[in-house]
Amino acid sequence: MKKLYASILIISLLSCNDNLLKKPDNLIPEDKMVEVLTDLAIVNAAKITNVALLQEHDIEPMAYIFEKHGIDSLQFVESDRYYASLPIAYEKIYKKVESKLEEQTKVLEEEKKVTDSLRISELENKDGKTNLDKVKDSLP
Helix, strand or coil: CHHHHHHHHHHHHHHHCCCCCCCCCCCCCHHHHHHHHHHHHHHHHHHHHCHHHHHHCCCCHHHHHHHHHCCCHHHHHHHHHHHHCCHHHHHHHHHHHHHHHHHHHHHHHHHHHHHHHHHHHHHCCCCCCCHHHHHHHHCC
16 A cells, blocks of 8 residues: 555656647747747736727737747747646746836836927026926916
């Protein structure tokens, strides 16, 4: 009986090391997958906020991402499914995506501050008042 339990334990431990899915021949490397998923997140956000702009310029977001990264939809799906079968690797990929998105958000916020400060300085005239200050002064 002890041999049976030992055999079951060994088989179960060995089976934990097996991948659920076979590694695809055209697997997208992890670093490139991070780039693809980052772009996908940005494009999905753009689709929500600027769908009319995308339609106006006849942009198909997924086709754009695939072309930009030199991949096709099947390669993306197979790679995504493979990484999803490896939870630790998948989590690592998504943590990198999240980090890249946070970095890009900080850069955009800094650029917005600079643009806003330039716009304010352009509105100021010689007496140091902005157009907003002039409007406030004109109110009763």
